[in-house]
Amino acid sequence: MMTKSPQQIPRVLVVTSTVEMACRDKLAGIMRYAHTHGPWDVQTLESNPHIAKLGTFKYWQPDGIIFDGELSLQKLVHRTMTRRSVSGVQLEVATSRRYPVVSHDSKRIAEAAADHFLQLGLTHFAFIGSIPTFFWSQMREEAFAAHLAQHSSAATVHLYTPVHPEDWGLEQRHMKTWLLKLPKPCGILVAHDLRAKLVLDVCLAAGIRVPDEIAVVGVNNDLDVCENTIPTLSSVFPDFEGGGYLAAEVLDGLMKTSGFFSHKGTKVTKENTKKSFVPFVSLCEKKVIFYGIKGVIQRQSSLRLGDANRGIAAAVEFIRLNACAGITVPDVAKHLNVSRRYAERHFRAALGRSILDEIQTRRLEHVCALLREATQPIHKIGEDCGYGSETHLKKLFKKRFGITMRDYRKSASAVSDTTGEK
Numbered sequence: 001m002m003t004k005s006p007q008q009i010p011r012v013l014v015v016t017s018t019v020e021m022a023c024r025d026k027l028a029g030i031m032r033y034a035h036t037h038g039p040w041d042v043q044t045l046e047s048n049p050h051i052a053k054l055g056t057f058k059y060w061q062p063d064g065i066i067f068d069g070e071l072s073l074q075k076l077v078h079r080t081m082t083r084r085s086v087s088g089v090q091l092e093v094a095t096s097r098r099y100p101v102v103s104h105d106s107k108r109i110a111e112a113a114a115d116h117f118l119q120l121g122l123t124h125f126a127f128i129g130s131i132p133t134f135f136w137s138q139m140r141e142e143a144f145a146a147h148l149a150q151h152s153s154a155a156t157v158h159l160y161t162p163v164h165p166e167d168w169g170l171e172q173r174h175m176k177t178w179l180l181k182l183p184k185p186c187g188i189l190v191a192h193d194l195r196a197k198l199v200l201d202v203c204l205a206a207g208i209r210v211p212d213e214i215a216v217v218g219v220n221n222d223l224d225v226c227e228n229t230i231p232t233l234s235s236v237f238p239d240f241e242g243g244g245y246l247a248a249e250v251l252d253g254l255m256k257t258s259g260f261f262s263h264k265g266t267k268v269t270k271e272n273t274k275k276s277f278v279p280f281v282s283l284c285e286k287k288v289i290f291y292g293i294k295g296v297i298q299r300q301s302s303l304r305l306g307d308a309n310r311g312i313a314a315a316v317e318f319i320r321l322n323a324c325a326g327i328t329v330p331d332v333a334k335h336l337n338v339s340r341r342y343a344e345r346h347f348r349a350a351l352g353r354s355i356l357d358e359i360q361t362r363r364l365e366h367v368c369a370l371l372r373e374a375t376q377p378i379h380k381i382g383e384d385c386g387y388g389s390e391t392h393l394k395k396l397f398k399k400r401f402g403i404t405m406r407d408y409r410k411s412a413s414a415v416s417d418t419t420g421e422k
Contacts, residue, residue, distance in 0.1 A: 029244025117187030231300030
């Protein structure tokens with residue numbers, strides 16, 4: 001078995017902002033890869049007073065860089081990579097002439113949202129882009145319209161054009177007028193969750209009923225946003241953690257093929273690189289490598305069930321509020337004042353999943369939040385989330401997420417330590 005000395009551990013710099021949940025998820029994927037295939041010495045670079053400053057990299061020289069940071073930091077990264085022949089992978093850009101790119105797939109994101117609206121039976125659609133306008137917002141707009149045109153000949157997508165993008169206080173009056181004029185019912189895809197929250201705020205102030213008149217779907221599934229809007233926000237969930245893991249895999253292959261280990265005492269040949277990194281050779285033949293989505297996470301903002309299913313909407317909200325209190329299917333039926341059989345049959349007919357599935361999904365969402373943010377032992381988290389058996393919870397978690405609770409917590413802890421979060 002080949003062993004490593006401290007001098008052979010690759011130094012990897014990650015340039016990203018961890019303000020948004022999406023970026024923290026990507027970093028979690030990078031750390032998970034480093035934990036599984038490393039060790040790596042991972043440092044981050046961003047404007048955060050708790051993160052150690054690396055200056056000009058004179059004394060800590062990275063062997064590889066994964067970056068999607070702000071422009072000022074990217075200039076420093078480019079200089080470092082050019083002068084020292086450092087391997088690099090870029091995240092979330094349209095094109096790159098220098099480095100492999102690992103990016104979310106805006107086309108698949110838009111198509112997933114379009115399919116979600118079509119499944120709801122909607123025939124009117126709209127799109128609200130980002131401010132400022134980014135390339136990925138334009139791609140989502142175009143793909144959304146194209147997919148709807150392909151699957152619904154009568155579909156027309158109404159596009160929102162801001163008048164006062166620099167001042168939300170002025171802009172919301174314009175958006176209110178535009179929303180009121182839309183044909184109803186209408187499904188609106190918004191470029192990202194923070195923008196979608198503003199749309200819901202305007203709907204609430206204007207008396208527009210969501211989701212009956214307007215159904216809203218955002219992008220990113222940022223829980224801090226989606227679970228704290230009125231009503232709660234449905235969102236397309238890109239596999240950000242998987243994207244981070246993929247970026248780390250590509251960088252690892254680049255470092256190996258560029259001779260990182262050979263100048264640190266271990267000879268790397270084309271043959272043993274291919275043996276260890278079978279996917280890498282084909283991956284890097286592509287300039288842009290896309291990662292997928294986990295689906296549309298449906299919440300109240302697109303839970304259109306019609307007058308006949310008002311009770312189902314009430315059941316979903318009851319589950320959201322009480323899932324971790326140990327409620328069962330009979331409790332939900334009792335809340336609706338119907339028989340269990342009736343509740344089960346109508347719930348599945350309306351949503352395509354069982355009441356138990358909905359309860360488990362909500363519980364596991366809270367389990368993940370506690371694993372990321374709290375320090376309680378796993379058995380205590382299980383108790384807090386309504387699970388009587390720690391063993392049962394561990395099996396459910398592994399089956400749902402493909403990773404143990406302990407490893408999930410380790411990856412989240414690694415991200416927290418690296419970003420300086422408390």
